[in-house]
Amino acid sequence: MAAEKVLVADDDKNICELLRLYLEKEGYDVVTANDGEEAVLKFGIESPDVVLLDIMMPKLDGWQVCRELRKRSECPIIMITAKGETFDKVLGLELGADDYVVKPFDPKEIVARIKAILRRIGKSVTETDKKEVSYDNLVVNMTEYVLKVNGKIIDTPPKELELLYHLASNPNRVYTRDQLLDEVWGFEYYGDSRTVDVHIKRLREKLEGVSEKWALKTVWGVGYKFETRT
Secondary structure, three states, rough: OOOOOEEOOOOHHHHHHHHHHHHHHOOEEEEOOOHHHHHHHHOHHHOOOOOEOOOOOOOOOOHHHHHHHHHHOOOOOEEEEOOOOHHHHHHHHEEEEEEEEEEOOHHHHHHHHHHHHHHHHHHHHHHOOEEEEEEEOEEOOOOEEEEEEOEEOOOHHHHHHHHHHHOOOOOOOOOOOHHHHHHHHOOOHHHHHHHHHHHHHHHHHOOOOOOOOOOEEEEEEEEEEEOOOO
16 A cells, blocks of 8 residues: 655745655655645645645745645645734635644644544545435535535535534534534644634535525534534
8 A cells, every 4th residue: 555645835945854754754755845836736746645735935825825725626734834823723724724733843743633634534434334424405425525415516625524424423412612623623633612613614605505404503602513403
């Protein structure tokens, strides 16, 4: 079996080399890019399994690269940035990033995040039992990582799909944001609860008006639930 491939895009060549050494030691195949245009080009050529994407890059910044990659693929994207403000984190998630980490970082943390993302995706492929929930005009299939709305496949980032599956598998159960972070993102995740809000918002955009028999509901002061209606 071929090693998973990681594209590291950062204009700091020292960071690229540091991450290459750590990731290759963990058995990953590593490709690097030092500006946004090169990142988009190498993404098309190399077809990586996960992308580590810096925000402040020349030619195309990380936001622009993230938008472009999301047009082509649902490959997991981890934003790497010196900006730690909540606005920057939320913007990255809204553009389709799956996770983020703020500089300065420990390379071991990067490795842990990559392993967590690939483990979750890989687990769904190798399980023999079909993992799927179905409702009116909605199918969430975690064996193939597919979301079907009104019979049509809708491109959906892995984390959005995992969140929807988790909620829909437990209809009418209310989850706090912290519970969802723990049960969907896992203990490796170091983000804040706004992450859940962003993913719910994106899911609602995909599911708006699909059915009157179910809905993603906000339980004010508590969290969220997948509500079914008779």
